[in-house]
Amino acid sequence: VSSAGREFSRRWCVLSDGVLSYYENERAVTPNGEIRASEIVCLAVPPPDTHGFEHTFEVYTEGERLYLFGLESAELAHEWVKCIAKAFVPPLAEDLLAQDFERLGRLPYKAGLSLQQAQEGWFSLTGSELHAVFPEGPCEEPLQLRKLQELSVQGDSENQVLVLVERRRTLYIQGERRLDFMGWLGAIQKAAASLGDTLSEQQLGDSDIPVIVYRCVDYITQCGLTSEGIYRKCGQTSKTQRLLESLRQDARSVRLKEGEQHVDDVSSALKRFLRDLPDGLFTRAQRLAWLEASEIEDEEEKVSRYRELLVRLPPVNRATVKALISHLYCVQCFSDTNQMNTHNLAIVFGPTLFQTDGQDYKAGRVVEDLISHYVVVFSVDEEELRKQREEITAIVKMRVAGTASGTQHAGDFICTVYLEEKKAETEQHVKIPASMTAEELTLEILDRRNVGIREKDYWTCFEVNEREEAERPLHFAEKVLPILHGLGTDSHLVVKKHQSMEAMLLYLASRVGDTKHGMMKFREDRSLLGLGLPSGGFHDRYFILNSSCLRLYKEVRSHRPEKEWPVKSLKVYLGVKKKLRPPTCWGFTVVHETEKHEKQQWYLCCDTQMELREWFATFLFVQHDGLVWPSEPSRVSRALPEVRLGSVSLIPLRGSENEMRRSVAAFTTDPLSYRNVLLTPGLWEPGGGRNSLLASTCESCLRSLHCLPSAGGS
Numbered sequence: 001v002s003s004a005g006r007e008f009s010r011r012w013c014v015l016s017d018g019v020l021s022y023y024e025n026e027r028a029v030t031p032n033g034e035i036r037a038s039e040i041v042c043l044a045v046p047p048p049d050t051h052g053f054e055h056t057f058e059v060y061t062e063g064e065r066l067y068l069f070g071l072e073s074a075e076l077a078h079e080w081v082k083c084i085a086k087a088f089v090p091p092l093a094e095d096l097l098a099q100d101f102e103r104l105g106r107l108p109y110k111a112g113l114s115l116q117q118a119q120e121g122w123f124s125l126t127g128s129e130l131h132a133v134f135p136e137g138p139c140e141e142p143l144q145l146r147k148l149q150e151l152s153v154q155g156d157s158e159n160q161v162l163v164l165v166e167r168r169r170t171l172y173i174q175g176e177r178r179l180d181f182m183g184w185l186g187a188i189q190k191a192a193a194s195l196g197d198t199l200s201e202q203q204l205g206d207s208d209i210p211v212i213v214y215r216c217v218d219y220i221t222q223c224g225l226t227s228e229g230i231y232r233k234c235g236q237t238s239k240t241q242r243l244l245e246s247l248r249q250d251a252r253s254v255r256l257k258e259g260e261q262h263v264d265d266v267s268s269a270l271k272r273f274l275r276d277l278p279d280g281l282f283t284r285a286q287r288l289a290w291l292e293a294s295e296i297e298d299e300e301e302k303v304s305r306y307r308e309l310l311v312r313l314p315p316v317n318r319a320t321v322k323a324l325i326s327h328l329y330c331v332q333c334f335s336d337t338n339q340m341n342t343h344n345l346a347i348v349f350g351p352t353l354f355q356t357d358g359q360d361y362k363a364g365r366v367v368e369d370l371i372s373h374y375v376v377v378f379s380v381d382e383e384e385l386r387k388q389r390e391e392i393t394a395i396v397k398m399r400v401a402g403t404a405s406g407t408q409h410a411g412d413f414i415c416t417v418y419l420e421e422k423k424a425e426t427e428q429h430v431k432i433p434a435s436m437t438a439e440e441l442t443l444e445i446l447d448r449r450n451v452g453i454r455e456k457d458y459w460t461c462f463e464v465n466e467r468e469e470a471e472r473p474l475h476f477a478e479k480v481l482p483i484l485h486g487l488g489t490d491s492h493l494v495v496k497k498h499q500s501m502e503a504m505l506l507y508l509a510s511r512v513g514d515t516k517h518g519m520m521k522f523r524e525d526r527s528l529l530g531l532g533l534p535s536g537g538f539h540d541r542y543f544i545l546n547s548s549c550l551r552l553y554k555e556v557r558s559h560r561p562e563k564e565w566p567v568k569s570l571k572v573y574l575g576v577k578k579k580l581r582p583p584t585c586w587g588f589t590v591v592h593e594t595e596k597h598e599k600q601q602w603y604l605c606c607d608t609q610m611e612l613r614e615w616f617a618t619f620l621f622v623q624h625d626g627l628v629w630p631s632e633p634s635r636v637s638r639a640l641p642e643v644r645l646g647s648v649s650l651i652p653l654r655g656s657e658n659e660m661r662r663s664v665a666a667f668t669t670d671p672l673s674y675r676n677v678l679l680t681p682g683l684w685e686p687g688g689g690r691n692s693l694l695a696s697t698c699e700s701c702l703r704s705l706h707c708l709p710s711a712g713g714s
Contacts, residue, residue, distance in 0.1 A: 056077070108121075110171075130164070144166070346364040416493075458502060508628060542556045573588055
């Protein structure tokens with residue numbers, strides 16, 4: 001037995017009635033110390049010889065203490081671990097004891113929709129799987145750590161949070177007790193890394209394709225399809241070796257960027273990775289069968305044989321073969337530019353994939369056959385092939401029309417845009433040149449569907465983020481191509497009417513100055529991780545928005561802002577996702593990207609729809625130097641028609657509150673003789689909002705003239 005940092009001492013140990021006691025020897029009556037099962041928070045089984053003994057296990061307690069136990073026998077160590085685990089694991093988490101875990105214990109976490117307050121869950125780490133049992137509900141499906149989309153640590157040293165993102169769920173594990181949390185962190189990071197050299201031991205993506213293969217293929221698709229001699233030319237040996245080591249260590253964290261890595265270095269790293277696979281891509285057991293199949297003279301029979309052999313490959317190998325051949329099929333489509341036709345690619349990849357060092361011509365023939373018969377061998381349907389070709393064509397056009405810098409490239413990009421709502425029958429595939437604005441895209445979609453633009457039809461292109469349940473109307477002069485580059489898989493573009501634009505334009509026409517201030521409900525995105533506001537909910541804050549920045553104050557009387565953001569670096573989306581439980585339905589999501597390209601996100605809620613429109617209109621006004629909507633008659637005229645009520649003209653109201661009261665009082669006394677009636681366009685809405693006195697008096701006056709239905713109107 002040993003406490004952390006001390007030498008081992010031989011002790012007689014007894015586990016009884018939920019207490020682990022250790023004595024000087026088996027004859028001693030009084031224990032040297034004891035560990036109650038209720039105090040144990042984690043039980044870990046490190047690899048052999050970790051602590052000087054061949055077989056050891058670690059016990060972590062709530063008091064931030066670590067006890068080490070060592071035995072010479074693996075069977076005895078396993079028996080002790082199982083008994084201690086049964087003593088401190090509650091009945092609801094007993095399923096975790098079925099596996100031979102490497103780590104078992106309880107940790108504070110946040111997951112699913114329960115993000116307001118951390119709960120305590122039970123976890124076990126077995127190989128590359130993290131099993132979890134939460135207080136409510138059955139045992140969760142294990143997290144496949146080598147398939148994580150993200151594994152990161154957030155927060156400061158005193159309040160760390162481990163973030164694990166899988167495709168359908170996100171788990172936040174909090175570092176409440178530093179000692180055992182650091183143990184979990186190291187173990188999970190190790191389990192999420194590549195475990196060996198075989199394909200199945202690599203970090204994997206959703207489709208069972210190794211991340212290392214995906215990273216290289218994606219980079220070459222984006223940056224190297226038109227590179228002459230791609231895959232035939234070799235990169236620099238030292239750079240290739242460093243890149244490959246980084247990818248093998250943690251491919252998930254490697255970001256390949258043009259200007260930092262040359263395409264030949266990346267292509268060489270991919271070839272070397274595939275060539276060095278211990279079992280090969282086609283496996284040692286089946287390699288000969290593939291080579292023999294290439295000698296079948298009848299093409300149909302040969303293709304059928306390839307399909308049979310493909311099914312026999314392990315799942316990861318099969319997925320990787322398809323991804324690689326799909327990529328090479330795209331490469332040869334542009335052989336006029338890159339000089340790499342099917343035959344040339346086969347010469348390069350045959351010896352690489354079959355590890356023959358060029359001694360067997362049949363290896364190249366297999367690769368050439370797979371590329372030539374790609375559609376049939378891999379059962380690629382027409383829709384999948386069409387989308388693949390459109391995407392690759394768009395990328396290549398962007399490369400060809402690159403700017404002088406050589407790192408930013410422009411050109412035509414094919415994207416899908418929907419009309420009014422996301423449905424198959426409303427989608428339009430549009431070629432997006434680098435110069436296209438949101439206004440031009442909107443007009444093209446409307447022209448394609450023969451949609452006429454009437455006066456006060458404020459058709460706009462929206463960026464819709466389904467995951468965040470928010471949308472952003474693009475400014476009419478905003479370039480579309482950069483927006484497409486930043487769209488995630490949960491986002492799309494839709495052209496529809498901007499229902500609030502008229503009210504916002506009326507508000508902007510009547511307001512004085514270019515600032516806006518007031519109270520709003522505020523919530524930081526970091527609060528979901530326990531790093532922001534204490535309760536993780538919405539809090540009242542005072543905001544001032546001017547032409548240069550958005551400032552947040554704790555209260556109206558505060559002199560110094562708590563936060564300040566440059567207004568032109570903000571993206572403002574209408575809507576707040578429901579799982580955050582916003583206090584009102586009139587909210588928006590604000591995203592700020594720092595100079596280091598780090599994204600910050602927070603949520604604001606207004607008390608009324610009118611407030612939301614005013615804030616959003618002011619954002620647009622200050623971000624675009626006052627030009628919120630185009631003035632050309634081809635779209636819609638901003639000039640408002642004169643509105644007459646009988647013989648009474650309605651014009652924008654100016655003046656103090658007392659002057660407003662006097663005007664309204666005079667109008668109420670003799671409405672037909674008082675010709676200088678002044679109403680504020682865009683500020684009257686039944687049900688309250690900004691300038692509620694004016695709204696209510698205007699409503700009553702108009703009712704007296706029988707201009708409004710009794711239930712209100714617009």
